Amino acid sequence: MRDGPARYSEKVMEHFKNPRNVGEIENPDGVGQVGNPVCGDIMELYIRVKDGIITEAKFKTFGCGAAIATSSMVTEMVKGKSIEEALKISNRAVAEALGGLPSVKMHCSVLAEEALKSALEDYLSKSKR
Amino acid sequence: MRDGPARYSEKVMEHFKNPRNVGEIENPDGVGQVGNPVCGDIMELYIRVKDGIITEAKFKTFGCGAAIATSSMVTEMVKGKSIEEALKISNRAVAEALGGLPSVKMHCSVLAEEALKSALEDYLSKSKR
Amino acid sequence: MKRIFLDHAATTPAHPEVVKAMLPYFTGAFGNPSSIYSYGQEAKVAVEKVRAKVAGFIGAKSEEVIFTGGGTEADNFALKGIALANEHKGNHIITTSIEHHAVIETCKFLERRGGFKVTYLPVDGYGLVDPQEVKKAITNKTILVSVMNANNEIGTIQPIDEISKYVKEAGILFHTDAVQTVGHIPVNVDELGIDLLSISAHKLYGPKGVGALYIRKGTRISPFVHGGEQERGRRAGTENVPGIVGLSKAIELARQEMGEEAKRLACLRDRLIQGLLENLDHVHLNGHPFRRLPNNVNVSVDFVEGESMLLNLDLENICASTGSACSSSSLEPSHVLRALGLPPEQAHGSLRFTLGRENTADEVDLVVEVLSRIVTRLRAMSPLFKNSRVAK
Amino acid sequence: MKRIFLDHAATTPAHPEVVKAMLPYFTGAFGNPSSIYSYGQEAKVAVEKVRAKVAGFIGAKSEEVIFTGGGTEADNFALKGIALANEHKGNHIITTSIEHHAVIETCKFLERRGGFKVTYLPVDGYGLVDPQEVKKAITNKTILVSVMNANNEIGTIQPIDEISKYVKEAGILFHTDAVQTVGHIPVNVDELGIDLLSISAHKLYGPKGVGALYIRKGTRISPFVHGGEQERGRRAGTENVPGIVGLSKAIELARQEMGEEAKRLACLRDRLIQGLLENLDHVHLNGHPFRRLPNNVNVSVDFVEGESMLLNLDLENICASTGSACSSSSLEPSHVLRALGLPPEQAHGSLRFTLGRENTADEVDLVVEVLSRIVTRLRAMSPLFKNSRVAK
Numbered sequence A, B: 001m002r003d004g005p006a007r008y009s010e011k012v013m014e015h016f017k018n019p020r021n022v023g024e025i026e027n028p029d030g031v032g033q034v035g036n037p038v039c040g041d042i043m044e045l046y047i048r049v050k051d052g053i054i055t056e057a058k059f060k061t062f063g064c065g066a067a068i069a070t071s072s073m074v075t076e077m078v079k080g081k082s083i084e085e086a087l088k089i090s091n092r093a094v095a096e097a098l099g100g101l102p103s104v105k106m107h108c109s110v111l112a113e114e115a116l117k118s119a120l121e122d123y124l125s126k127s128k129r
Numbered sequence C, D: 001m002k003r004i005f006l007d008h009a010a011t012t013p014a015h016p017e018v019v020k021a022m023l024p025y026f027t028g029a030f031g032n033p034s035s036i037y038s039y040g041q042e043a044k045v046a047v048e049k050v051r052a053k054v055a056g057f058i059g060a061k062s063e064e065v066i067f068t069g070g071g072t073e074a075d076n077f078a079l080k081g082i083a084l085a086n087e088h089k090g091n092h093i094i095t096t097s098i099e100h101h102a103v104i105e106t107c108k109f110l111e112r113r114g115g116f117k118v119t120y121l122p123v124d125g126y127g128l129v130d131p132q133e134v135k136k137a138i139t140n141k142t143i144l145v146s147v148m149n150a151n152n153e154i155g156t157i158q159p160i161d162e163i164s165k166y167v168k169e170a171g172i173l174f175h176t177d178a179v180q181t182v183g184h185i186p187v188n189v190d191e192l193g194i195d196l197l198s199i200s201a202h203k204l205y206g207p208k209g210v211g212a213l214y215i216r217k218g219t220r221i222s223p224f225v226h227g228g229e230q231e232r233g234r235r236a237g238t239e240n241v242p243g244i245v246g247l248s249k250a251i252e253l254a255r256q257e258m259g260e261e262a263k264r265l266a267c268l269r270d271r272l273i274q275g276l277l278e279n280l281d282h283v284h285l286n287g288h289p290f291r292r293l294p295n296n297v298n299v300s301v302d303f304v305e306g307e308s309m310l311l312n313l314d315l316e317n318i319c320a321s322t323g324s325a326c327s328s329s330s331l332e333p334s335h336v337l338r339a340l341g342l343p344p345e346q347a348h349g350s351l352r353f354t355l356g357r358e359n360t361a362d363e364v365d366l367v368v369e370v371l372s373r374i375v376t377r378l379r380a381m382s383p384l385f386k387n388s389r390v391a392k
C-alpha cells in the first residue's frame, strides 16, 4: 500500500514509476495521436514495422497515472506482434495486463487501444500507398 | 452541580429535598386545589388563619421537582402574613425566592400562586358566611 | 457512592476498546478519504474495511451501508430520501404512533411541506403493531412503510418479519429504525425483510455523532446531505473516519458479546421488574411482558410524578428516565405511553430503566430498595395517594 | 522518509490537545445532554460552555451557534433552512460559481426540486466576486445571498464586508461558507455583516464530523434534520459531545496561535510560490497574489497533468492536491479553475499545496526541488511540451 494509492494496482504503479518505451521514433512507420487537452489526456504512439512485425513502439503521453501506465503497457504488448495480432489488442487486455484499472480510469485503456489502432491504421494507409 | 440537575437552582433542590409544611391541616380555614392529572401537576394547599393572619400552611403535591419546591416555598412565604399581604404573593415572587426557575417550569410557580389564591378565596368565602 | 447508570437507551459510554480503535485516526492516520495520495487512500481503505464489517453484521453487502452523522440523520435520510425519489409513484407513507421523534417529526415535515399523507398506526396495550393493520392501511399511493424494530421507551419488539410480508407483497419499500436493536439483539436485513435500516453508534457503546443507513441494493433514494461525492454520492461531507472506525469496533464487540450479554441483561431486567412489582403497590409494567428488549424496564408508579422520582434517584446517584411531561419542554407526556392508552397520571408516573454492560444484580436490588423508599416518601405528599386510600 | 503533508485545506490532524479534551467525554462523562439527571446535565453544561467559546470567537452570542455534523451539513442547513422558511418571500438565491460543492449541489437541488432560481455569479481571473455584480443580481425575489469567505482551492478571500453592504441594503439574508477561514484568519460576523456562517472542525485541527452554523438572532430558518428537541429544536440528534468539545478546543487553540501562525504560514507560502516560479518555467499562480489564505499555494504547471504529478509527489511522501479531472470521478476539471477562465490544459495541470502547523521552510524547499525533478521527467514524456518547444 505504501507505494501507491489503493486504487491503482502494483503493476500500474510499476509502469507509472518506470514507464517503458518513452519517446518518439524518428521517421516512424506509423503514428497515432488521440485524446485532447480538454479532457486531460493526450497520447502519441509511434511504431516501427519490419516484415509485417512491429519491432519497436514508443509513446508520449500527457495524462494521469493510468494514462501513462496504459501507454507504457500497450507499447510493451505490441512489440514482436504482427499487424493482425496487434489489431486484436483490446483495451480490456491492456487493463488486464496491468492487473486491472479503477472503473473511472478504464477510459485510459480505451485511449491506449485507440492510439494503437490509430498508429496501425496510419501504417496500413502508408504501406498501401 | 453534583447535587441536582443544572437547570434547578440550589434553593429549588434544597426545597425539593426537604420540603417544608408537607401534609394536611385538619379542619382548615381555607383549602385550595388546583391542577389536574392530565397536565401532571396537582397541588392542594391548606391554611389556618387567626385574627386575619395566616398562622399555618400545608400542602400536598403530585408533580415534578419544581412543583414540590414551589409548594414548599409558597407555604413558607405565606406564614405570618395577613390575607391581604398573602393575596399579593405572585408567582414571580415564589420563583425569585427559589433563586429562579427554568422557563419551562415557570408554570409550576403559577400553579403555586393559584393554589394559594384558591385557598385564600376559600377562606374569604367561608368567613363571609 | 458509585453512580448506577440505568439509562442505556438514551446513550452508552464508548467502550474503551472503541476509543482505542478510534485514536489513531484523529492524529496519525488523519487523511481525508477523498484524497488520492496514499495517505488519504489509507483512510479510505480503513473506512471500506469497516464498512464491510458493519454490513456483514446485519447480513448486508458493503455497498448497501452508508455512514451518517447519527441515528436521527439516518432516519431523516431514509424517509426524506425515499419520499423525494419516489413521489412520482405516490404520496402516502405508513408509520406508527410510537416511532422515535426522528421518524415522527420527519413524517410531519413531509406532511407539512412535501405534500405527503402519513398514516400513524395505533398499537395495542403492549405497544405492538398489528401486521393486519399495516396491510389494511396500504393504498396504491403508498410508497414507504416505516416501523421501528424495537421501541426506545417501552422496549417492545415489533413483528417486523410478519409486517414485511405484507409490505413486500404490495411492492412497497420498508424502513425500520433499528437504533435500539442493532448490537443488542440479532438483526438481519433479509430475515426481517427490510429495505432500509437505521443504526446509531452511541446506543451500542460506540461514539456519539455517527450512524449508518442500510439501503438495499437497487433502492432509489435521493441524497439528504448534498455536496461532495463521498459515500458514492449518497451522503456528502468529509467522512468522520474516527467515528466510523468506532462504530465498527462497537459492532465487532457486539458480535462477540451480544448473545451472552442479552441473556444476562434479560435476567437482570426480570429481576428488576419483579423487585419493583413485589416491593411496591400500584406499580404496572409498561410494554410487552416478553417481546421486549433484554435491557428495558418501564413501569408506571401510581400517585407520583416521574420527574420527582428521577430527581430523587439522581440524588442517590441513580440515572433513569421518564415519559412524564415534566421532563420535556412540550409539557405533554410521552407519545408512546399515550399511544398505549395509559391514563395521563400513569404516563406522568412512568420510569424507564435500561440496563447495560456494567450493571449488576446488586445494583438492581439497590435500585428497588432506593426507589421503594423514594416512592413512599413522595406518596406521603401526594394528594392522589390520599384520595386513593380514601376511595378504597 | 518523513511525510510532508501539504493538504491542510482537505483536512488537518486533530491537535493532541483537542484529542485530550475530547477523551473524557467518550467514556467518563458520556451522559446524554437531553437527560435530566445531573449526569446528563453535566454534558449539557459542557456543551453550553463550549458553545459560548465558539460563539465568542466569531463575535456571536451563544444562542446563535448550532452544532452540526460538519461543514457540509452546515451549508445544507443554511441554504435549505433559509429557502424553506422564506419561500413565501421569494424564490431567488444568489451565489458564486466557485463555491464548495456543499453549496453548489445544495443550490442545484433547490433548483431541481424546490422551485428556486439560483444565480451563479462569475469571478474575475483572480477568483474575486465583484460586489457590484452581487448588487445587480438582486431582484425582489431574492431571499438569500451565499458567498464563501475564502475559496478552498485557490485561497482567494472575498470582499465579504463590501458585498454584505449591498445585501443588507436590500434587506436580504447573507450566508458565508467560512470553513476555510475560521481558525485561520480573523472572522467576525458583525464586521463581515453576515447572517449565517458555516464552520467545520476538521479544517482547524479539530475532529472530523463536527461543525457549526452561526444563525443571527431573529433569522427565520427551518430545521434541516428533524427529530428531537436538541439545539433548541433547530438540529435534532443526540449531540456529539466529544466532537463539540473538540471543536471548541481547536478554536481555543486557534484564538491563541492564529495571529502568529498566519504570519508564519504566509512567509512559507510566499517562499513556496517564489521557489516554484523561479525553479520551473511555464508555471502560473492561480488565485489572487495577496488577497489569499495565508496557507494556500495553487499553481498550474504547463504540459503536465496534475494527477501524475500528485502520484509522483506521493511516491516521495509529499501530500498535495489537484484540480485535474483525473482526480475526480466526473472527469471534469475543477469548476473553480474553469470559473477563473483557465484553459483546460492548465486546469488539468494544477497543483494545490496548503500549509499547516507542522510545515517548515526546509520542507518547502524540498518540495520545490522534488517537484522540479518530477516536472522535468513528466515533461520529457509529454507531447504538449514537445509541441510547445517546436512552436517557439
Ligand SMILES: Cc1ncc(COP(=O)(O)O)c(C=O)c1O
Binding pocket: C009, C010, C069, C070, C071, C072, C073, C075, C100, C102, C148, C150, C151, C152, C177, C179, C180, C200, C201, C202, C209, C210, C211, D236, D237, D238
Ligand atoms: C429508536 C431511536 N431512533 C433514533 C434515535 C436517534 O439517534 P441519534 O441519537 O443517534 O440521533 C434514537 C435515540 O435517540 C432512538 O432511540
Ligand SMILES: Cc1ncc(COP(=O)(O)O)c(C=O)c1O
Binding pocket: C236, C237, C238, D009, D010, D069, D070, D071, D072, D073, D075, D100, D102, D148, D150, D151, D152, D177, D179, D180, D200, D201, D202, D209, D210, D211
Ligand atoms: C469551503 C468548504 N466548504 C465546505 C466544506 C465541507 O466541510 P466538511 O468536510 O466538514 O463537510 C469544505 C471542506 O470539505 C470546504 O473547504
